[in-house]
Amino acid sequence: MAGNLKGIRQILLAEQVEEQIYEYITQQGIVTGERLPNEFKLAERFGVGRSTIREAVKLLVSRGVLETRRGSGTYVREVIPSDLDPLNLRNVEDKVSLAMDLVDLRMILEPGIAELAAYNATEEEIKILFEKCDDTERRIREEEYYIQSDIDFHTHIALCSKNKVIEQLIAIIETAVLMFVNITHRQLTKETITTHRAIAEAIAEHDPIGAKAAMTMHITYNRSLIKEIKKEKRIVYD
Known part of the structure; x- marks a missing residue:
């Protein structure tokens, strides 16, 4: 501990x-x-x-x-120019609370998006999804920078949903995660590999329930770590 x-x-x-x-x-x-x-x-x-x-x-x-x-x-x-910060998060001082807000928003949106992707993804889109999954996994195992690859994976799932509004919204949210609250990726590499693979396989099998559950688990891991960091921040700074 x-x-x-x-x-x-x-x-x-x-x-x-x-x-x-x-x-x-x-x-x-x-x-x-x-x-x-x-x-x-x-x-x-x-x-x-x-x-x-x-x-x-x-x-x-x-x-x-x-x-x-x-x-x-x-x-x-x-x-970072202002047009890459449409949510106006640049000046938020408490990045840990911001991380929690963003992960809560992702929990609301992304399991349902994965569910839609399982219904609507084409074979070509599934092939690309596995390529992105493989790329993230390779980068993690070789200890390379992988965060953008991780974001590309989630953005592609939004594309597979066939909902144009979702596609644009997720791109904004994931970019915000990259720019402003990069605090969990370095500690969740094993969980990222496991849950990304489960998400991709469920979408490939056109299993909406499985895709939704796998995405929920993926974001739950992130939320749990942010909650722990937020608790520690109170211990250190209160």
Whole structure:
């Protein structure tokens, strides 16, 4: 338990520093292609260890804000424009509560979307779904960046539902998860592999009940971890 709490504290600190670095980029007017100060200077500026800076930078890389160039440093790739933040989540300070709100919304929507996909997915769409499932699994096993692949998997399920409104809505929600609340992916790799496979197989078998149940389980894992992190945040900061 102690080790788990320590890991959660590290996540929370990295999340805080991630936002501070992002604010630093925007407030200092650092533009695309410009290099950030090295991790020694960033650690000194934000009063944390270099390992925390590295974790925060990884989060910003996963959001597409930064990129690392071997032997050269860390560069601004793209500061998130307002049109990629249609839910206006950029300025929400409590990212853990935001994560819970988003996962609750996903719980309302995505099991039903998986159910629709099981009814409506074509053989070609199912083939693509398994390709996306395989890609995410490969990236996880090889310890590569996989979050965008994970999002592509969920967005494709929305496409399989044959509901245009759902397709657009899920793309927005999943992008918000990527940009603003990337706090669960690093701890749920095993569960992601298992539940993604179960979702894809149920959709392939045109089993709406199975697809809905598998998606519910997938999001439940995410919600449980966020709930644990939120509880730990109260312990640390209250």
